[in-house]
Amino acid sequence: xxxxxxxxxxxYFGIFFTLYIGVFYLITLFExxxxxxxxxxxxxxxxxxxxxxxxxxxxxxKTLVSxxxxxxxxxxxxxxxxxxxxxxxxxxxxSRFSGVKVIKKENGGxxxxxxxxxxxxxxxxxxxxxxxxxxxxxxxxxxxxYFRNKRTMAVTPALKVYSPKGFWQGVQYVEYLFxxxxxxxxxxxxxxxxTPGPFSVYRKEFFDKYGDFQENxxxxxxxxxxxxxxxxxxxxxxxxxxxxxxxPNNFKALLKQRVRWYSGVLNNLxxxxxxxxxxxxxxxxxxxxxxxxxxxxxxxxxxxYGATLFISLLKNLYQIRLVSFDVMGIxxxxxxxxxxxxxxxxxxxxxxxxxxxxxxxFILSRIYSQDKGKVFGxxxxxxxxxxxxxxxxxxxxxxxxxxxLKIKW
Amino acid sequence: MVSRRINYVKFVFAFLIAGAxxxxxLFLGSQLTSLQIHNITSIQEDLKTSLASLxxxxxxxxxxxxxxxxxxxFGAELGDLGRQLADVEKxxxxxxxxxxKLKEPYFLLEIRHFLLLQEAKNKCGxxxxxxLYFYSNDPKQCEQCDDQGYIxxxxxxxxxxxxxxxxxxxxxxxxxxxxxxxxxxxVERVPLVVINDNVYNQFLTLEEIQEILGVADTLG
Numbered sequence: 027x028x029x030x031x032x033x034x035x036x037x038y039f040g041i042f043f044t045l046y047i048g049v050f051y052l053i054t055l056f057e058x059x060x061x062x063x064x065x066x067x068x069x070x071x072x073x074x075x076x077x078x079x080x081x082x083x084x085x086x087x088k089t090l091v092s093x094x095x096x097x098x099x100x101x102x103x104x105x106x107x108x109x110x111x112x113x114x115x116x117x118x119x120x121s122r123f124s125g126v127k128v129i130k131k132e133n134g135g136x137x138x139x140x141x142x143x144x145x146x147x148x149x150x151x152x153x154x155x156x157x158x159x160x161x162x163x164x165x166x167x168x169x170x171x172y173f174r175n176k177r178t179m180a181v182t183p184a185l186k187v188y189s190p191k192g193f194w195q196g197v198q199y200v201e202y203l204f205x206x207x208x209x210x211x212x213x214x215x216x217x218x219x220x221t222p223g224p225f226s227v228y229r230k231e232f233f234d235k236y237g238d239f240q241e242n243x244x245x246x247x248x249x250x251x252x253x254x255x256x257x258x259x260x261x262x263x264x265x266x267x268x269x270x271x272x273x274p275n276n277f278k279a280l281l282k283q284r285v286r287w288y289s290g291v292l293n294n295l296x297x298x299x300x301x302x303x304x305x306x307x308x309x310x311x312x313x314x315x316x317x318x319x320x321x322x323x324x325x326x327x328x329x330x331y332g333a334t335l336f337i338s339l340l341k342n343l344y345q346i347r348l349v350s351f352d353v354m355g356i357x358x359x360x361x362x363x364x365x366x367x368x369x370x371x372x373x374x375x376x377x378x379x380x381x382x383x384x385x386x387x388f389i390l391s392r393i394y395s396q397d398k399g400k401v402f403g404x405x406x407x408x409x410x411x412x413x414x415x416x417x418x419x420x421x422x423x424x425x426x427x428x429x430x431l432k433i434k435w
Numbered sequence: 436m437v438s439r440r441i442n443y444v445k446f447v448f449a450f451l452i453a454g455a456x457x458x459x460x461l462f463l464g465s466q467l468t469s470l471q472i473h474n475i476t477s478i479q480e481d482l483k484t485s486l487a488s489l490x491x492x493x494x495x496x497x498x499x500x501x502x503x504x505x506x507x508x509f510g511a512e513l514g515d516l517g518r519q520l521a522d523v524e525k526x527x528x529x530x531x532x533x534x535x536k537l538k539e540p541y542f543l544l545e546i547r548h549f550l551l552l553q554e555a556k557n558k559c560g561x562x563x564x565x566x567l568y569f570y571s572n573d574p575k576q577c578e579q580c581d582d583q584g585y586i587x588x589x590x591x592x593x594x595x596x597x598x599x600x601x602x603x604x605x606x607x608x609x610x611x612x613x614x615x616x617x618x619x620x621x622v623e624r625v626p627l628v629v630i631n632d633n634v635y636n637q638f639l640t641l642e643e644i645q646e647i648l649g650v651a652d653t654l655g
Contacts, residue, residue, distance in 0.1 A: 038457075046453040053449055177437050216437055260437050307439030312446075348582055349589045349641050359592045363518055370471065372464030379460045 034373060040327050041376045047316060048383040051211045055390070058214040062394060064264050065171035073151040073166070073227070074104040076143030078136050082157035083114040085272060090123050092160040097167050100125075106146050107157075108139040116157070136223075137239040137246040144238055152230045154247075159224035159271040160188060168267040169227050179232045179259035180221050180251065181267075182209060184395045188270035194280055196404035197412060198273040200388070203401070206265060207391035213263035217313030219301075221251040221261060225269045232259070244433060245290020252298040255309055265394050281422060288423040289433050291317075321420055328417035381409070471523060472537065478516050479540045485509060486547055501559035510596040513548055516541060517603065524572070535607055542613050545602040552600060564648050566601040567629040569622045573607065576625065579638045583626040586641050594650060 075093055079086055086107070093105055104127070107120040111133030120128045131142055140154055151173065155161070161183075169181040184206045190199040212218045221228070226247065233239075236253060239246040254261055274280040295314065303310045346353060388405065391397070426433060489509060520541060524534050555561055568587055570580040584603065591601045604613050606625055616622075620629050628635045630647050639647075 041460075042453060042457050045456050046449055049453045049456070050445070050449040053445060053452075057445075216439065258437050258439075304441060305439065307441055309439075311441060345582060345585045348586050352589070352593075355589070355593060359589070362592075365522070370464070370467045372461045372468065375464035375467065376457065376460040379456060 036326060036330055037373065038376070040323055041380050043319070043323060044380050045383060047320075048380075048387060050312070051208065051387070054211050054214050061214065062210070062265065064168045064266055065174060067167060067171045068174050070099060070102055071151045071170060071173060072102045072104075072149035073098075073153060073170075074106060074143075074147040074149045074230075075153045075155050075225075076140050076147070077105065077107045077120075077155045077157050078110055078139035078143065079107060079112060079116050079120070079157035080110040080133065080136070080139075081112045081114045081116060083112070083116045083119055085158040086116055087119050087122075088160055089155065089157050090120065090126060092162075093155065094123070094125075095163055096161060096165070097163040098170075102149075104147075104149060106143045108143045110134060110136065110139040135241060137241040137243060140246070141238040141241065144233055147230055150230060151227055152233070153225055153227040154223060155225050156223040156271060159269055161225050162268040162270075165225060165264075165267040165269055166227070168264040169262075172262040172264065173227075173229065175260065175262075177260045178229070178262050179254045179257075180218075180226055180228045180261045182213075182218060182221050182226050182261065182263045183224070183267040183269040184209075184263075184265050185222050185224055186268060186270050186395070186397070186399075187273045190273065190399070190404065192275055193407060194277065195273050195275050197408045197415070198280070199399065200401060200404050200408035201412065202273075203388060203391050203395070203397060206395045206397075207387055209263045210265045210394070212313055213261065215308035215313060216260060217307070217309040218261035218263060219251050219255060219309065219314065219317075220245075220248045221254075223247050224271045225267075232257075243290070243294070244286050245294055248290050248294045249297075252294055252301060255301055255306070256298060266396070268395065281419060284419040285423045285426055286433050288420060289426060292423070292427065324413060324416055325420055328414060332414070332417070384409075468523075471519075475516070475519050475523065475537065478519070479544070482509075482512060482516060482544055483540070485512070486544055489551060490547065501555065508596075509548060510552070510600045513541075513544060514591065514596060516544075535605060538605060539608060539610050542604055542608055542610055545604070546612050546616060549600075549602050563597070564599040564631055566599065566631075567616070567620065568601055568603040569606055569617065569620070569625050569627040569629075570603060571606050571625050576606070580626050583628070583638055586639070586644065587628075589641070590644060594648075599648070 077086070077089060077093075082089075090105065090107070093103075094100075096103065105123075105125065107126055107128045109117045109120065109128065109130045111131060117128060117130050120126060127146065129142060129146070131139065144152065151170075153166075165183055169183065172178050172181045185202055186206065187195055187199040187202050190196050209218060228250075232254065236257060240249050243249045251261060274283055295318070301310050302314055346356065349356065385405075392401070425431075486509065520534075520538055523537065549565065549567070552561075552563065553565060556563055556565065566587065568583070570584055571577040572580065587601050587603070591599060604616065606613075606617060606622060608614070620627070620634055624636060626638055628639055628644075630644070633647075635647075
């Protein structure tokens with residue numbers, strides 16, 4: 027006999043969808059397991075690294091030190107800092123570094139700062155580096171070999187959270203580790219759709235042919251990736267090229283960041299909607315549609331079951347009132363009569379299976395990216411709260427869109 | 436040009452594997468739940484035997500029913516069974532017909548135990564309160580039954596099986612014995628609570644029940 031609860035149809039769909047995506051990506055990993063290793067470096071390309079900065083005095087020094095320490099011939103690297111009208115001493119700190127060109131401009135946004143830097147670039151490759159991020163010594167060496175393929179226009183790194191402290195950074199640390207895995211899988215499918223700000227490396231000729239970063243676009247890194255895909259070039263990913271970025275450490279800053287990002291996702295996916303469909307391979311028929319369906323599904327699940335759980339909690343609180351708030355008595359009865367058996371149901375078994383899949387992907391991501399961080403506590407926090415946080419971020423983003431609110435940096 | 440070739444077989448393959456995992460999980464969960472139900476059925480059989488033994492001792496002792504001292508123990512076991520049934524109900528929906536069928540033998544055990552305990556109370560002067568609680572898990576039939584049941588469960592745990600025994604009956608039961616009991620106490624609307632043969636045909640708060648039982652001071 028199979029017990030099937032009709033009021034759990036949405037839950038069952040969510041579980042099946044998650045399992046399907048997980049299995050698909052694990053098959054992708056299996057098919058491409060020989061290609062996990064980065065290709066050997068052939069030619070030593072010349073590279074300019076543009077560091078757009080606005081009030082990054084706290085971190086830019088460390089960023090520049092990490093760039094100077096790249097395990098790559100220093101005579102092949104040019105570093106250009108573009109101070110986008112900082113009001114702190116970002117400019118002064120950057121100017122102290124020898125061999126770093128520092129340009130000061132009036133505040134005009136990150137994309138405008140990058141574009142000023144692009145004008146100075148005469149090298150074959152150009153990287154963009156956020157001023158609150160740090161590369162590992164071997165990152166560039168891991169990435170450069172991908173450019174041997176002439177169709178490769180960009181290579182993205184394995185982006186992780188720098189030295190996570192506290193609840194919010196811990197949750198993001200786990201989130202970024204999942205992204206490390208998925209970005210590599212996207213690259214196997216020619217489906218990478220974002221070149222993140224911290225140390226994505228591009229072929230300069232792409233900007234010469236197709237224009238600079240869009241200055242009116244809040245997610246210029248997403249837009250340029252979609253543009254590369256649109257012109258039928260490749261974006262690769264190096265799972266070994268570790269780059270660390272400072273993540274928001276409180277809810278308000280995180281919400282602001284994610285509203286900006288997610289608005290960018292909506293705007294840019296709409297602008298590049300021609301990328302959907304089988305003509306664009308796995309990008310158009312799987313990666314992009316799955317991204318959208320995931321968002322809708324999470325919101326639907328949270329909405330429906332979140333409301334059900336909330337009503338159930340209210341009912342429990344009301345019933346505690348019926349017994350004169352004898353919480354200790356209720357707790358004692360609960361513990362005295364506790365049995366794991368009473369929670370066993372098809373719903374729970376499916377949930378455990380899905381969590382097992384998620385943990386498997388997480389472990390694979392850590393293995394392939396050689397992650398050494400202490401993650402157990404962070405993973406538990408992530409498992410408990412990420413869904414609702416994700417939902418709140420998206421609901422806020424959609425509210426901003428509907429109410430036409432201004433989105434700030 | 437970048438290769439955009441799609442291997443559709445991969446989609447089908449992933450679907451089949453995910454489907455196998457999904458239905459495997461559903462099947463495994465169903466089997467574990469069936470084990471739970473089997474466990475309940477097994478407990479019911481054990482309790483039937485224990486109750487038959489209790490009744491036999493009652494018949495043998497006839498004049499000396501007060502010599503039997505383990506009514507309370509049986510009451511506790513019956514309570515455990517009731518709790519397991521409630522857990523299964525929670526997992527599968529209180530309104531399901533197959534769950535109601537599972538409770539029928541339990542109701543009969545309750546009635547038999549109630550009759551024995553009532554006789555012991557009358558003949559031996561046992562200071563035990565006997566409560567019959569009639570309810571329905573159909574929210575259309577009874578909106579307050581969930582809350583009434585919650586209060587009575589709380590009281591049973593708080594006061595203990597030596598001092599109070601609460602028997603609960605779902606009025607949707609098809610059992611003639613349960614129907615007879617309902618006729619005896621004129622059960623037309625629920626929740627209906629019978630405390631030591633006094634009928635209360637309305638929702639009773641914790642304080643009201645405590646006052647009726649005279650236990651307000653001891654509970655604190």
